[in-house]
Amino acid sequence: MNIKQNTDKPEVILTGDRATGPLHLGHYVGSLKQRIALQENHEQTILVADMQGLTDNAHQPKKVSANILNVVADYLAVGIDPAKTTICLQSQLPALAELTMYYSNLVTISRLERNPTVKHEIQSKGFERSIPAGFLTYPISQAADITGFNASLVPVGDDQLPMLEQTNEIVRKVNSLAGHSVLQECKPLLSDESRLPSTDGKNKMSKSMGNAINLGSTEKEISAAVKSMYTDPNHLKVDDPGKVEGNVVFTYLDAFHPDKNYIHQLKAHYQRGGLGDGTTKKILEECLQDMLQPIRLRRNAFLNDKAYLVDILCKGSQISREKTSQVLFKIKDIFGLNIF
Amino acid sequence: MNIKQNTDKPEVILTGDRATGPLHLGHYVGSLKQRIALQENHEQTILVADMQGLTDNAHQPKKVSANILNVVADYLAVGIDPAKTTICLQSQLPALAELTMYYSNLVTISRLERNPTVKHEIQSKGFERSIPAGFLTYPISQAADITGFNASLVPVGDDQLPMLEQTNEIVRKVNSLAGHSVLQECKPLLSDESRLPSTDGKNKMSKSMGNAINLGSTEKEISAAVKSMYTDPNHLKVDDPGKVEGNVVFTYLDAFHPDKNYIHQLKAHYQRGGLGDGTTKKILEECLQDMLQPIRLRRNAFLNDKAYLVDILCKGSQISREKTSQVLFKIKDIFGLNIF
Structure with missing residues (x-):
């Protein structure tokens, strides 16, 4: 502030x-x-x-x-x-x-x-x-x-x-x-x-572009959004070293994961190779599901x-x-x- | 209508x-x-x-x-x-x-x-x-x-x-x-x-141009406005034939004088010569004074x-x-x- x-x-x-x-x-x-x-x-x-x-x-x-x-x-x-x-x-x-x-x-x-x-x-x-x-x-x-x-x-x-x-x-x-x-x-x-950034790593987030995770997104929507998230396009095999910059999964982990130290270690692992996008996405999804579930429940209760x-x-x-x-x-x- | x-x-x-x-x-x-x-x-x-x-x-x-x-x-x-x-x-x-x-x-x-x-x-x-x-x-x-x-x-x-x-x-x-x-x-x-038309015969009437007679104009203002009114610029001597078209005095007489027949005769006289602008303006002034005096009095009473x-x-x-x-x-x- x-x-x-x-x-x-x-x-x-x-x-x-x-x-x-x-x-x-x-x-x-x-x-x-x-x-x-x-x-x-x-x-x-x-x-x-x-x-x-x-x-x-x-x-x-x-x-x-x-x-x-x-x-x-x-x-x-x-x-x-x-x-x-x-x-x-x-x-x-x-x-x-x-x-x-x-x-x-x-x-x-x-x-x-x-x-x-x-x-x-x-x-x-x-x-x-x-x-x-x-x-x-x-x-x-x-x-x-x-x-x-x-x-x-x-x-x-x-x-x-x-x-x-x-x-x-x-x-x-x-x-x-x-x-x-x-x-x-x-x-x-x-x-x-x-x-x-938007989930596709390209544009400003917007509902019409389908590249945003809404506060009221369902579990399924969150899951689908994370799975389709833009990562490092050159990170083809798990063993390859991966890029963290511009990798939307890591940007979101930085923004939302409560354990900054853990994310620091995760980034190092990804960069030296051996960490697949499936795993990082799973970690992010869990983090977002935990964060958004209570918000969604409250939101639905208010809308009722x-x-x-x-x-x-x-x-x-x-x-x-x-x-x-x-x-x-x-x-x-x-x-x-x-x-x- | x-x-x-x-x-x-x-x-x-x-x-x-x-x-x-x-x-x-x-x-x-x-x-x-x-x-x-x-x-x-x-x-x-x-x-x-x-x-x-x-x-x-x-x-x-x-x-x-x-x-x-x-x-x-x-x-x-x-x-x-x-x-x-x-x-x-x-x-x-x-x-x-x-x-x-x-x-x-x-x-x-x-x-x-x-x-x-x-x-x-x-x-x-x-x-x-x-x-x-x-x-x-x-x-x-x-x-x-x-x-x-x-x-x-x-x-x-x-x-x-x-x-x-x-x-x-x-x-x-x-x-x-x-x-x-x-x-x-x-x-x-x-x-x-x-x-x-405006009193100068040229522009749209407006307060800032000083070419309008306001409903609340004083006797003196009306008199001055009529005296300065645009007539026929080629009507130099009383005996000369005068033009009625574009002559603001006649346009106003047409608009405000109650006796249309009298104005018709007045126009004919002006056109054949022998009628001075001083006379036509005097007729118009009298007409406008008669018309505007009660309006001015009521207006002032309301403003009080x-x-x-x-x-x-x-x-x-x-x-x-x-x-x-x-x-x-x-x-x-x-x-x-x-x-x-």
């Missing part, structure tokens, strides 16, 4: 996920573990970003909503505690849409088109000029999310740093218009953990009580509506619009 | 003004007169578009809010009756901002850039690529306004027809996503009156009772919040987002 724990002045943290699919081990390593730690000493809100999820999924109108409760179940299953972390739903917070409208007047189209994250995403999604307006402008909506909660700290991957720059530019414009400090700039919180999940989201959204409305009031004040 | 009066099925009409300045005689001829007639037989809402006003005025944060009550006073002074017409404030209707967010995912940036009205406005405002995102996307926000009220009829100038096309495209996309008819397409209501104006807006916005929330509910339903 890059931030001090047990500080007297806890940070206000906003984080979240687009509700476009179930969460997987990449989310666990990249953000969920961090959130479980952060909730102990900070004011943390997790935003289930359904509206942002729709910016490139509106043609599948129910895809996002079908995932909302799954994502909440994922949170609770891994140990996000709704008594410590506010979990809320973006579409339940009209102030965020209103803030987006006000901020939209402070950002030019050419500035949005220069945003490296958006540029990359437009390319990878093949949008070209047919990019939905909501997708090009989603950095503005994200700025509304961050500032709407007065967040001082935003956990991000380094590919998301341009989004925070965009947010802070808006913050500075708002403060300059107001003539005093209304919003605060946010700082990024970069994870110490490196990004977990949807009313409880809705209640968590509803209460979190109620708290968040109050917070975001207060920020909206301040922004409307700059424009003299708190008339009644 | 292009629509039937006293019909059994009254149209739902949405109209409005950007609150960027006081209303002038161009508004009176182009829209206010029509609204006064329409309110008798139709369900009419007038939206004071403060948020749209900010799309190209955010750098002057109080310009829009300073004009809101003036515009409401203008409405009441000319005869818009709040018992017959709902007058509401855009920034008080969060559902419109939320609808804008949902619709933004259904419209591409290139489609917005092809909008002839926006294209022209971008050129005339000199934005080029520095166009604020909120300005390029305001047709989406306007579609939210129109559909948010379920408007079937929208009074527009012909330069605004592309905005209604854009709205109806969104309507069709929404209905196609839903698989049934959720929103209705709107029809334009074009005014029979041609656009009133700001609490009343706020109350009108507040009540109208309350009614409108209910209407627009119902439409938002239907749109969120398409995306499965009415979770709690």
